[in-house]
Amino acid sequence: MKMSNGQIGRRLLGFLVAGMALAAGGAAVAGQPKPWEITLQEAATPVMENIISFHNLLVWIITIITLFVLVLLVIVVVKFNAKANPVPSKTTHNTLIEVAWTLIPVLILVAIAVPSFRLLFQQLDIPKADLTVKATGKQWYWSYSYPDNGKFEFDSLMAADKQPRLLGVDNEMVVPVNKVIRIQTTGADVIHAFAVPAFGIKIDSIPGRLNETWFKATKTGMYYGQCSELCGKDHAFMPIAVRVVEDQEFASWVEAAKKKFATAPANTYASAGGQDVR
Ligand SMILES: [Cu+2]
Numbered sequence: 001m002k003m004s005n006g007q008i009g010r011r012l013l014g015f016l017v018a019g020m021a022l023a024a025g026g027a028a029v030a031g032q033p034k035p036w037e038i039t040l041q042e043a044a045t046p047v048m049e050n051i052i053s054f055h056n057l058l059v060w061i062i063t064i065i066t067l068f069v070l071v072l073l074v075i076v077v078v079k080f081n082a083k084a085n086p087v088p089s090k091t092t093h094n095t096l097i098e099v100a101w102t103l104i105p106v107l108i109l110v111a112i113a114v115p116s117f118r119l120l121f122q123q124l125d126i127p128k129a130d131l132t133v134k135a136t137g138k139q140w141y142w143s144y145s146y147p148d149n150g151k152f153e154f155d156s157l158m159a160a161d162k163q164p165r166l167l168g169v170d171n172e173m174v175v176p177v178n179k180v181i182r183i184q185t186t187g188a189d190v191i192h193a194f195a196v197p198a199f200g201i202k203i204d205s206i207p208g209r210l211n212e213t214w215f216k217a218t219k220t221g222m223y224y225g226q227c228s229e230l231c232g233k234d235h236a237f238m239p240i241a242v243r244v245v246e247d248q249e250f251a252s253w254v255e256a257a258k259k260k261f262a263t264a265p266a267n268t269y270a271s272a273g274g275q276d277v278r
Contacts, residue, residue, distance in 0.1 A: 031198045031223035032164050041197040044223055044244070045215045048200030050119050057115065061108065123200070126214045129182035133173060137185065137192025137205035137227060140234030144173045149254045154261040158237045167224040169241040174257075176250040177220045183213050190232060196225035196240055204229060217244040 030042045043049040079085065136143040138155075145153035154171050162168025175181045185194045185205040195202035199215040217223070225240035245253065 029164075029222075030219070031221050032167060033197075033224075043200070044198040044217050044219050044221070045200055046218070047119075047123055047215065048198060050122060051200045054115055054119050058112070061112065065108075123213070126182055126212060127180050127216075129214065130179040131175060132182045132184060133175065135173070135183055135185045135194050135205065135240075136188050137194065137231065137238070138188045139190065139232050140227075140238040142173075142192075142194075142227075142238060142240060143188075144171075146254070146257075150258045152258050152261040154257070156241065158239050164224065166237065167226070167239045167241060169239055172222070172241040172243045174243045174245060174250060174253045175217065176247050177217055177244050179247075180214055180216050183215070185211050185213075187231075191229050192227045192231045192238070193229035194225070194240065195228040196223055196242060198223045199225075199242075201225075202228055217242075220244045220246060 031044060033041065040048075040052055040055060043052055080088070131146075132148055134145045134147060134153075136145070141155055141157040143153055143155050145151065156169045156171045156173060158166065159168050159170045162170075183194060183201065183203070185203060186209060187205040187207040189207065191207070192205040193202060194205050194213075196215070199217065201213045201215050203211050203213045205211065221244055223242045223244065225242070227235055227238045227240070229235075231238075
């Protein structure tokens with residue numbers, strides 16, 4: 001396909017306008033992906049803050065290593081090519097260099113391991129939970145139940161008419177701000193995965209197993225995630241939408257939810273001809 005000068009001009013103008021729109025509105029919403037985003041989503045929990053700083057540390061380390069190797073390669077190419085160095089040295093061993101190129105990478109790995117294990121421990125060692133929410137992955141939506149608040153359960157299906165597109169749902173999961181939320185998750189049919197990038201959580205939802213993770217959202221707002229295990233034809237259409245609210249708002253939501261979801265237990269899966277494993 002060949003473009004005329006006019007077409008190229010229009011396309012460039014389009015990019016420019018899109019870029020300006022991004023610069024103007026790019027910083028808009030946290031808790032969801034942004035157009036042209038190349039960084040991790042903005043953190044809403046202490047765990048995600050630590051994931052981001054660990055990620056940034058690793059980027060520095062790999063950048064320095066890559067540049068170092070590049071410099072060595074350039075030196076070899078320039079100094080030791082057949083023209084510049086017609087009579088090559090016959091050296092085969094150098095104890096100092098061999099010890100160094102074994103020891104230094106080991107030390108770098110140990111230096112990485114320390115913050116890595118600290119982060120892993122923070123993620124896996126669940127603090128005393130203020131609230132437990134059970135998230136059940138189903139083909140193809142999530143069901144949430146609140147065992148601490150009257151055991152009500154409801155389905156959360158993607159709502160085609162809601163924004164953000166492919167992330168908005170009919171019934172959001174609601175949790176209080178600044179509270180330790182324990183997520184227990186399982187799969188009702190196949191393996192799904194419960195993941196919310198801004199919270200730094202991603203855990204498999206496996207039939208017959210109950211997996212646990214936790215988060216403590218420090219800012220109110222909407223946070224979106226998606227099923228992160230290829231689970232069938234509508235895998236891309238079972239978003240996770242979490243609304244983080246103040247304590248009082250949570251309490252009144254619980255009261256309303258108890259009534260709203262009391263008479264309609266989450267049995268759409270069973271009535272759809274499947275087998276309900278709850
Ligand atoms: Cu899934």
